[in-house]
Amino acid sequence: MDRHRRRCLHGLLAGSLLAAAPWPGVAKLPARGGASLDVREFGARGDGRQDDTRAFQAAIDALPEEGGTVRVPAGNYLINPLRSVRLRSRMHLSMDPDCRLVAMSNAAPRAYVLLLQRVEDVEVSGGRIIGDRERHLDTTGEWGHGVMVRGSARIDLHDLHITRCWGDGISVGGLSGIAGQAPLPSRDVVIRNVVCQGNRRQGLTIGRSRHVRVLRCSFLDTGGVLPGCGIDIEPDPGGDARDILVEDCLAQNNHGAGIQLYERVHAVTIRRCRILDNRGDGIHLRAARGGVIEGNEIRGNGLRGITVRAASRDFHLRDNRIGGNSGAVAARRREGGERGWMNLDVARGADGIRIESSSRPGRR
Secondary structure, X not given: OOHXXXXXXXXXXOOOOOOOXXXXXXXXXXXXXXXXXXXXXXXXXXXXXXXXHHHHHHHHHOOOOOOEEEEEOOEEEEEOOOOOEEOOOOEEEEEOOOEEEEEOOOOOOXXXXXXXXXXXXXXXXXXEEEOOHHHOOOOOXXXXXXXXXXXXXXXXXXXXXXXXXXXXXXXXXXXXXXXXXXXXXXXXXXEEOOEEEOOOOEEEEEOOEEEEEEEOOEEEOOOOOOOOEEEEEOOOOOOOEEEEEEEOOEEEOOOOOOEEEEEEEEEEEEEXXXXXXXXXXXXXXXXXEEEEEEOOEEEOOOOOOEEEOOOOEEEEEEOOEEEOOXXXXXXXXXXXXXXXXXXXXEOOOOEEEEEOOOOOOOOO
């Protein structure tokens, strides 16, 4: 098996948990109704020629109040991201592994294939989502996402493959602009055994949210517009992100940082991840507060292995294997040259940064 295929299957071969299994710090999905509907029964063809958006929505809207499962057989389903497939509470969108949701070409700065907005107790599994990156009809905008989660709770996204989106593979954030109400963060979100590859803005964005778990996922080959990270935890002003776990993930060959924590971010753990060959930093912290970075392999990144900028504080770095960063990527593209030396850079204005074991600063 070649290296490319190994990378793509990294998150999928680790095994799948049961849909209702609990995760530490994240609420368990409650039971949903037993109804089971097939999108083909509502007119979806999956032939790659017909717009199947209305058929998907009709199946979802036909679920009873107690919810249930909407099944998607194998096929190529054209989805209009200007309308989006809008999921409802207490449902499972269960896609065959050979199902492909293909975004129709559009020129919109904001468009989503799947939209989970102000819903609860939703599971999405299986299949592929393919964006319109090569077929986009404009050159601006960066919000053409595969999956958008806004102001939702108890969400389980697993065993998905999301590629070539104009914006992010997955975006998780809050919902604002509701008259008379405070912004509503997303809560209790699990993303597991997912591959996000070749997306234009981010593999995964985590914005205003609470209790997010990212487990055994791969974020690969992101780039085209800034920030270009594998994972970017970056809530908008007026909100924050708290209690985030990224564990057993791969972030490789992204144009920005492998993983970035950027302002208004609290209580993040990055554990047992492989962060390799990204053009930016392996891990970049800016004004992040409180967390643990442990047991990661961080090698071959174009800038530093880990950068901790001023105003970051109270992080514990331990047992990380860091080497060959800053210059290593360029050196591999030519014979000879510097082999990389800047592994860990902690700014003087960063407070409470504890460094143990192999997480040691490189030459300044």
